[in-house]
Structure formats: structure tokens, C-alpha cells
Amino acid sequence: xxxxxxxxxxxxxxxxxxxxxxxxxxxxxxxxxxxxxxxxxxxxxxxxxxxxxxxxxxxxxxxxxxxxxxxxxxxxxxxxxxxxxxxxxxxxxxxxxxxxxxxxxxxxxxxxxxxxxxxxxxxxxxxxxxxxxxxxxxxxxxxxxxxxxxxxxxxxxxxxxxxxxxxxxxxxxxxxxxxxxxxxxxxxxxxxxxxxxxxxxxxxxxxxxxxxxxxxxxxxxxxxxxxxxxxxxxxxxxxxxxxxxxxxxxxxxxxxxxxxxxxxxxxxxxxxxxxxxxxxxxxxxxxxxxxxxxxxxxxxxxxxxxxxxxxxxxxxxxxxxxxxxxxxxxxxxxxxxxxxxxxxxxxxxxxxxxxxxxxxxxxxxxxxxxxxxxxxxxxxxxxxxxxxxxxxxxxxxxxxxxxxxxxxxxxxxxxxxxxxxxxxxxx
Amino acid sequence: xxxxxxxxxxxxxxxxxxxxxxxxxxxxxxxxxxxxxxxxxxxxxxxxxxxxxxxxxxxxxxxxxxxxxxxxxxxxxxxxxxxxxxxxxxxxxxxxxxxxxxxxxxxxxxxxxxxxxxxxxxxxxxxxxxxxxxxxxxxxxxxxxxxxxxxxxxxxxxxxxxxxxxxxxxxxxxxxxxxxxxxxxxxxxxxxxxxxxxxxxxxxxxxxxxxxxxxxxxxxxxxxxxxxxxxxxxxxxxxxxxxxxxxxxxxxxxxxxxxxxxxxxxxxxxxxxxxxxxxxxxxxxxxxxxxxxxxxxxxxxxxxxxxxxxxxxxx
Numbered sequence: 001x002x003x004x005x006x007x008x009x010x011x012x013x014x015x016x017x018x019x020x021x022x023x024x025x026x027x028x029x030x031x032x033x034x035x036x037x038x039x040x041x042x043x044x045x046x047x048x049x050x051x052x053x054x055x056x057x058x059x060x061x062x063x064x065x066x067x068x069x070x071x072x073x074x075x076x077x078x079x080x081x082x083x084x085x086x087x088x089x090x091x092x093x094x095x096x097x098x099x100x101x102x103x104x105x106x107x108x109x110x111x112x113x114x115x116x117x118x119x120x121x122x123x124x125x126x127x128x129x130x131x132x133x134x135x136x137x138x139x140x141x142x143x144x145x146x147x148x149x150x151x152x153x154x155x156x157x158x159x160x161x162x163x164x165x166x167x168x169x170x171x172x173x174x175x176x177x178x179x180x181x182x183x184x185x186x187x188x189x190x191x192x193x194x195x196x197x198x199x200x201x202x203x204x205x206x207x208x209x210x211x212x213x214x215x216x217x218x219x220x221x222x223x224x225x226x227x228x229x230x231x232x233x234x235x236x237x238x239x240x241x242x243x244x245x246x247x248x249x250x251x252x253x254x255x256x257x258x259x260x261x262x263x264x265x266x267x268x269x270x271x272x273x274x275x276x277x278x279x280x281x282x283x284x285x286x287x288x289x290x291x292x293x294x295x296x297x298x299x300x301x302x303x304x305x306x307x308x309x310x311x312x313x314x315x316x317x318x319x320x321x322x323x324x325x326x327x328x329x330x331x332x333x334x335x336x337x338x339x340x341x342x343x344x345x346x347x348x349x350x351x352x353x354x355x356x357x358x359x360x361x362x363x364x365x366x367x368x369x370x371x372x373x374x375x376x377x378x379x380x381x382x383x384x385x386x387x388x389x390x391x392x393x394x395x396x397x398x399x400x401x402x403x404x405x406x407x408x409x410x411x412x413x414x415x416x417x418x419x420x421x422x423x424x425x426x427x
Numbered sequence: 428x429x430x431x432x433x434x435x436x437x438x439x440x441x442x443x444x445x446x447x448x449x450x451x452x453x454x455x456x457x458x459x460x461x462x463x464x465x466x467x468x469x470x471x472x473x474x475x476x477x478x479x480x481x482x483x484x485x486x487x488x489x490x491x492x493x494x495x496x497x498x499x500x501x502x503x504x505x506x507x508x509x510x511x512x513x514x515x516x517x518x519x520x521x522x523x524x525x526x527x528x529x530x531x532x533x534x535x536x537x538x539x540x541x542x543x544x545x546x547x548x549x550x551x552x553x554x555x556x557x558x559x560x561x562x563x564x565x566x567x568x569x570x571x572x573x574x575x576x577x578x579x580x581x582x583x584x585x586x587x588x589x590x591x592x593x594x595x596x597x598x599x600x601x602x603x604x605x606x607x608x609x610x611x612x613x614x615x616x617x618x619x620x621x622x623x624x625x626x627x628x629x630x631x632x633x634x635x636x637x638x639x640x641x642x643x644x645x646x647x648x649x650x651x652x653x654x655x656x657x658x659x660x661x662x663x664x665x666x667x668x669x670x671x672x673x674x675x676x677x678x679x680x681x682x683x684x685x686x687x688x689x690x691x692x693x694x695x696x697x698x699x700x701x702x703x704x705x706x707x708x709x710x711x712x713x714x715x716x717x718x719x720x721x722x723x724x725x726x727x728x729x730x731x732x733x734x735x736x737x738x739x740x741x742x
Binding site for chain 1: 579706709
């Protein structure tokens with residue numbers, strides 16, 4: 001008897017749950033947008049505030065924001081897209097936009113240009129940066145460029161002038177060795193070992209008139225280039241201008257684990273929009289500097305690139321609403337004030353102008369850096385081909401093999417070119 | 428058990444009887460199956476179903492977004508002939524298994540023997556020693572390990588007291604695998620509990636007789652404890668070997684997902700994960716997963732085949 005009653009109870013409970021879930025949509029808003037991005041807590045706070053603002057101005061729209069760290073972000077996005085459960089608004093990176101657009105995961109936005117998306121005052125090169133095979137798939141959330149984060153306080157202690165836009169690699173190597181030799185801090189070196197930092201390698205290649213990838217997705221440098229790169233860093237390692245390899249290998253290539261943030265080196269290599277985050281976790285005063293030059297007259301190593309995009313999912317129910325949200329994010333003056341330059345320098349000329357007067361010192365330094373690159377900046381390279389992520393891993397792996405002395409620079413150059421060519425051929 | 432045997436024996440002759448048999452099985456085991464239902468749903472829905480799907484996917488090119496495309500055995504052919512990272516991952520994983528399992532079992536056995544000597548407050552010690560096994564697989568512990576074995580971590584601070592300047596253990600290709608082995612050995616709790624139970628099963632009169640004959644403690648261990656414990660050792664070895672092949676979290680956290688430096692912590696599962704979710708090759712990753720199933724299966728079968736030469740079951 002008891003058995004029967006409990007079973008009935010269970011059934012009743014289940015029915016109640018079912019009816020409740022059936023009721024839920026009746027209470028729901030008319031439209032719901034899920035927004036997914038990667039980044040720090042500071043970014044989440046800003047983004048959530050803007051989402052709140054959008055909801056206030058658009059009755060009947062509910063926005064659900066989720067955020068993750070960079071390395072967790074991509075597996076999560078891939079599984080959600082595969083499970084037909086993609087977020088409506090996807091923060092997208094220059095490295096992945098081709099992969100996602102080609103696979104039909106993103107909605108083309110061309111139809112909304114001029115109507116919902118008013119990006120006429122954007123830098124047109126940056127608009128093109130969000131295009132794949134002639135269609136627009138991503139709206140840039142800000143421009144940035146590769147940059148050197150420098151611990152100004154440590155330079156001052158060692159009595160050494162900060163590098164300038166015309167500092168060469170030879171000079172930088174000497175400066176690095178001098179800081180190490182000054183020995184003002186324990187276990188402290190001049191530079192991070194940047195041999196595995198792809199944007200830095202790319203910058204160096206571009207100054208030589210080469211690139212990472214060609215427009216048709218092939219490798220754009222040869223074994224000699226790579227060997228020379230590894231040899232340059234090998235020399236710095238020997239001169240103690242940069243950190244030893246086991247310290248460098250602690251670097252997971254994010255703000256928190258870079259040798260600069262760990263207090264092991266006076267300079268690390270990153271992207272300009274990360275300056276806010278770097279200064280946030282470093283007590284010493286930092287400075288933002290361009291990458292060293294291969295010779296006094298070298299130029300064109302840097303480029304302004306979209307730091308990240310907002311893309312609209314191909315699975316979204318209402319792509320127009322998605323486009324409207326993206327437009328709000330990049331154009332609304334109040335939103336711009338909240339967001340600042342945390343995602344890079346805004347692309348809209350109007351927004352940029354309005355923002356300039358409200359920026360704090362950090363934001364201004366970043367704005368000045370990106371807009372003041374001048375001849376140091378060249379054209380935006382084509383979006384990286386599929387396999388680019390793996391190619392970056394390969395660079396890191398080979399750079400470590402050279403760093404730990406398993407390969408010499410020449411073998412390293414050959415191995416790298418071999419591996420990257422194979423990866424790109426596989427796609 | 429006996430009830431079933433009777434029911435099967437009597438009811439196999441005719442149809443109505445067969446129906447009656449079903450009814451009788453239901454009557455006697457229905458409640459049991461109902462209790463099993465959550466597990467059965469889980470097994471078919473979450474284990475067997477996905478496993479069969481992954482077997483299919485292993486013969487396809489699947490990037491997670493577009494529909495899978497049938498490519499026959501191309502994935503397996505690539506694994507066998509043209510994938511240097513596969514070879515690297517297998518090497519690291521075998522090294523890990525070969526190092527971590529024996530050390531862990533030896534350590535677990537040592538602690539179990541010490542505890543078996545009738546320590547006061549045994550249950551408390553047992554709980555404390557078991558704790559790392561509960562925590563060990565977690566992300567928090569892997570993060571802690573990073574702190575311990577980093578360049579200026581606790582281990583090097585201790586070494587510095589003796590004037591030794593240690594490298595950054597977790598980020599040096601020669602040592603990083605050892606930090607993972609130590610982490611594994613530290614989680615000796617569950618084999619220890621099983622050893623402890625096994626030690627309790629050994630009749631004390633054997634030791635008494637041996638002492639009367641003048642056998643030393645070491646000889647007693649070698650001639651009595653070890654042989655009688657072999658079934659437990661065998662069980663622990665198989666379970667721990669399978670676990671070690673499947674290890675993922677520590678390498679993932681400690682290397683930041685890269686398996687570095689220089690692939691020195693590239694566990695098989697980590698490589699599989701990179702291929703699936705980093706490089707969007709779900710089909711290839713599925714093939715890798717089935718190869719791992721095969722490797723573990725072969726290892727386990729080998730253990731069972733050799734077991735009759737060294738495992739003594741007390742009949």
C-alpha cells in the first residue's frame with residue numbers, strides 16, 4: 001500500500017514540474033538574446049552594465065550574458081554551436097572568424113548595413129577585417145595592436161631609459177642584459193623570452209617584408225627567417241637579456257602568468273588593449289611601448305587590427321535584433337562611456353571623439369599608442385587560415401625545444417617551417 | 428539467484444509458460460529493475476549511446492558544426508603512420524603509467540601495513556590519508572601543485588634551506604612529468620583502503636605459526652603477506668592502470684592545456700581533447716579515443732592472462 005501511494009506522489013510531483021515548465025514561456029519576455037564573451041571580471045562588469053542599458057531602452061528584450069576565460073571559451077563555444085545551442089551574440093576573434101564563418105555558424109550582416117547597423121564612420125579597413133569571402137560576419141569592438149608592456153619602475157631602479165619607438169632589437173638586447181646585470185631585484189631579468197610569441201614574431205617578419213601566412217593560407221616565411229629569429233633569442237638567452245626557458249615556460253600567454261606579472265622580467269609582449277588588465281594586477285607603474293625594430297629605418301611591423309568582434313549566430317531566431325544589439329554596443333554614446341577602451345580603441349570616429357575627453361590616464365595612453373603608431377604600422381594582413389591556432393602551438397613547441405637546447409636555431413627553423421606547412425596543408 | 432534458475436528451468440517448454448516466466452521474473456525482480464532504472468538510463472543514454480556514436484564519428488571528418496563526412500579508415504591510417512604528436516602522447520602516457528602505478532601501489536601498501544599494526548585512532552588516520560584521493564583529481568589541487576613546484580614555489584624554498592637551487596619543476600621538460608607522478612602517488616588513499624581491507628583478511632594464526640618457527644618480520648611479509656595479498660594487488664594494479672591511462676585534469680591544469688613544455692606532459696587524453704575542441708577534429712579525436720580503448724583493453728587482458736602465474740586465490 002505504501003508503495004502505491006509513494007508512486008502516485010512521484011507521478012503527481014512530476015506532473016506538477018511539467019506543468020510549471022509549460023507555464024514558464026508564458027512569463028518569458030518576447031525576445032531573449034544570449035551573449036557570450038571571453039575576458040576578465042572588469043570586462044564582465046562593463047558588458048553587463050551595457051546589457052542592462054539595452055534592456056531598459058528595448059522593452060520586451062531580455063539579455064543573458066555569460067563569460068569565460070580565453071582558453072575555456074573556445075571549447076564551450078564549439079560544443080554549444082555543435083549542439084545547436086549557440087549563443088545569439090558571439091564574441092569572435094580574428095583568428096577564428098574564418099573557421100566559424102566558413103562552417104556556416106555565423107549570420108552575414110550585410111543586409112543590415114545602413115539600416116540597423118550604422119557603421120559608416122568606422123575605419124573601413126577594420127570593417128573589412130570582419131569580412132570573410134566578401135561577406136560581413138563580425139563588427140569590430142575596438143582596434144588594438146601588438147605592444148610591449150614595460151615595467152617603468154624597474155627601468156628607473158636600474159637607471160635605464162625606457163625604450164622608444166626607434167629602439168632596435170640590438171639595443172633592446174643590450175638593455176635587457178643591463179637590467180638583469182643591475183640585479184636590483186631577486187631573480188629578475190630584462191625581458192621575457194618572446195621567441196614563442198606569435199604576434200612578436202609576425203611583427204619581426206613584417207619588418208623584413210615577410211608575413212606569417214599568405215592570402216591563400218600558406219606559410220609566408222622560410223626556414224632561414226625562422227632560424228635567424230631563434231638565433232637572435234638564443235643570443236639573448238645566453239647574455240641573460242631574457243628569462244631562462246623554465247621560467248618562460250610558466251607563461252600561459254595570458255596577463256596573469258606572463259613573466260612581467262610574475263615579477264620575473266621588466267618587459268613582456270602582449271596586445272595594447274590588455275594594458276588596462278596588466279596595470280590592474282601590477283603594482284609597479286607600467287608603460288606601453290611599440291616592438292623593437294630590426295634596423296633604424298625599419299617600419300610596417302605593427303598593424304591595427306580588430307581586437308575582437310561581435311558576430312551574430314546563424315542559429316539565432318532574430319538576426320535583426322542581434323544586429324541592433326551589436327550596433328548599440330559600438331555606437332551608443334552611453335554604452336561607449338561604460339565600455340571605455342577596455343576592448344580596444346572604438347572604431348567609430350564619433351564615439352572616439354566623444355570618449356577622448358572622458359578617458360583616464362590608462363585609456364589615454366592606449367588611445368595615443370594605437371593612433372600614434374604612424375609609419376610603424378602597415379596594412380592589416382588577411383585573416384589567419386584554418387590551422388592557424390595549431391601553427392601557433394607549433395611555434396611555441398619549437399621555440400621551447402630551442403630554448404631548452406634540444407634543437408639549435410637552424411634545426412629549429414627547419415622544424416618550424418616543416419610543421420607549420422604540414423598543419424596548413426591539413427587545414 | 429537460485430529462484431531464477433528454478434524459474435528458467437521449469438518455464439522453458441511452452442509459450443504460455445514463457446509468458447508466465449516473464450511475469451514471474453517481473454514479480455520477483457521487477458522492483459530490482461526499477462531500482463536499477465536510473466543507472467540503466469544513464470548507461471544507455473550517457474555511456475553506450477555516445478560510445479556507439481563516437482565509433483561512427485571515428486570514420487568521419489567532423490568539425491562539430493558541419494555534418495560529419497564519411498572518410499573510411501583515413502583517421503586510423505593517419506594515426507598509425509603520420510602523426511608525430513600521437514607518438515609523443517603515447518610515450519608520455521606510458522611513461523606516466525609505468526612510473527605512477529608502481530610507486531603509488533607501493534606507497535599505498537606501505538601506509539596500509541603501518542596502519543594495520545593497530546594504530547590508535549585508526550579511523551581518523553584512514554580518513555586523513557584518504558582525503559587526497561577525494562581532492563586529488565580536482566582543479567584546485569592541480570593549481571596548488573603549480574604553486575608548489577613553480578620556480579619560486581614552496582619546494583624550491585625548502586631546497587634553498589639546504590643550499591640547493593631547484594629549477595622550475597613544472598615547466599622544465601625533464602622534470603614536469605615527475606611532478607605529475609608525485610601528484611598521483613599523493614592520491615594513494617583508495618588503493619590504501621583496499622589494501623587495508625585485504626590485510627585484515629589474512630588470518631593471524633599464520634603469523635603466529637611463522638613467529639614460532641622463527642621467521643623474521645621481513646620473511647613473514649615476503650612469504651605470507653605478499654602472496655595472500657596478490658588478489659588485492661592485482662585488483663588495485665588493474666584499476667590504477669586504467670585510471671592512469673585516463674588521467675587528464677592534472678596535465679591540463681598544470682600545463683595550461685598545452686601539454687608542454689615540449690609535449691612533456693602531453694597525456695593521451697589531453698592530445699585527444701586538443702584535437703577535438705582546439706582544432707575542431709571531432710572525427711579524428713573519436714578515432715584516438717577508440718585507440719585508447721583498445722590500448723587499455725589490451726593492457727587489462729594482458730594483466731588477466733599473466734595473473735594466473737602470480738596471483739594466488741585462497742580456495
